[in-house]
Amino acid sequence: MPEGHTLHRIAGLHDARFSGAAVRVSSPQGRFAEGAALVDGQVLERAEAVGKHLLHHYASGLTVHVHLGLYGKFSESGLPMGEPIGQVRMRMVGGATDFGTDLRGPTACEVLLPPEVDALVARLGADPLRADADHERAGARIRRSRRAIGALLMDQAVIAGVGNVYRAEVLFRHGISPFRPGTSITASEWDALWADLVDLMPIGVATGRMHVVRPEHDSGAPSYAKDRPRTYVYRRQGQPCRMCATPVAHQVMEGRNLFWCPTCQPR
Template sequence: MPEGHTIHRLASAIDDAFGGSRPAVSSPQGRFAESAALLDGTYLDSADAWGKHLFVEFSAERVLHVHLGLIGKFSVLSYDDMLPPPRGAVRLRLATDTTVADLRGPIICALRTPTEVTEVIARTGPDPLRADADPSRAWDRIHRSRKAIGQLLMDQDVVAGIGNLYRCELLWRHRVDPFKPGNKVRSAVWDALWTDLVRLMKVGVATGRIVTDEAQLEKAEAAIASTGAAVVRRPKHAVYKRTDEPCPRCGAKVRTQVMGGRNLFWCPRCQRHRTA
């Protein structure tokens, strides 16, 4: 499933390609045809992201709401002469004379009112990539819960945009036991997790990759500060998908176990219960 940084990059791509235009809107697959007809040729104001939710604002207070889920794809491509024909089951197509965006396989593709969008956001936790994010909202949920911190971080009602890779690497970076109940995690630990998460996800937006290795992070940040962009071809990860391999910090074998429906990866030595 695409994590939050991917949706923010997608929002920027749609904004750059279609913001301020009146794109043709269609549903080649047919499942979104009625709503597409309402949007067709109307003014597209802007696109925005909140966690894993994408919102595209059109005129007449109509908002396209997309959630890609596990298999969804929303590709934005430029073309020269002829508009390329849709391939596969395209739920939604946006098109201008130079750019086309095709949406396939989302779990949500719906037309919302601004009030409905506000209700979706109210049910979703703070997004580390948004300037208006309030981490205390997440902390309020975490320190009252007996659920494991590793499970809480994957709950989009607690924090918006975190996926499994960020969860595993973030907890390892801070030596936090993923099985520790939220109500046993100290506020200082949560503050450190949030601050680091903001840093990691900002680099994710800039590079399009999940970068969690400290040396790669520092190099990417230096490049972003210098040129506004960075390329990380092969991100290194400490524990994610490294079952039975040595932890790069202590050498213990990385373990895996299903938590919250996803494979959790952690170091049993670095991330002992007492260290969090």
């Protein structure tokens, strides 16, 4: 599933290309036909992301909410666009520049009224990529919970936008075991984790890639995939830790794969 930086990157692209002008919205697949008709021809005022949720705000007060889920993807192209290929849930064309985009396979693509948008945002935790994020509230919630910090960082009601890669890597970077309960995380530890996410995630927005390994460690064993930057522990189970050579461990935590170094992140 795309992490929050991907949605913020898409939001920035759509805001630059489509906002400030009327856009044509359709649903070649048909599943979003009623929603598309509600916003077709309206002015897109702005696009933004909150965690893993993309919001297109229209001048009428309506908002199109998109959650990509596991399989959702936008594809961008110049105009004229060709005939839709595959199951295109939503097509947007026009705006301030001559671009179009097709959305395929999202978990959610729906039109929301303002109170529904407010309710959606209220359900989400602090987003490290937003200036209005309340990281102290998130920290207080973590310190009240006996759930493992590895699970809390993935809970979108606590921290919005952090996924499996950032979860594994930021905990490694701070030597924190993913199994420690939230009640054991000190305020200074949380402040340091949050500050690191605030530094790391904008790099993902700018480059489209999650760079998490410090320059002095960015050598040696290749990444888990040839087209991805190196990681410390993510998807490196059984391989030697870049810092201490202990084999990287793996198990499933609350339905998601978890990676950590038993030596660098002692319980």
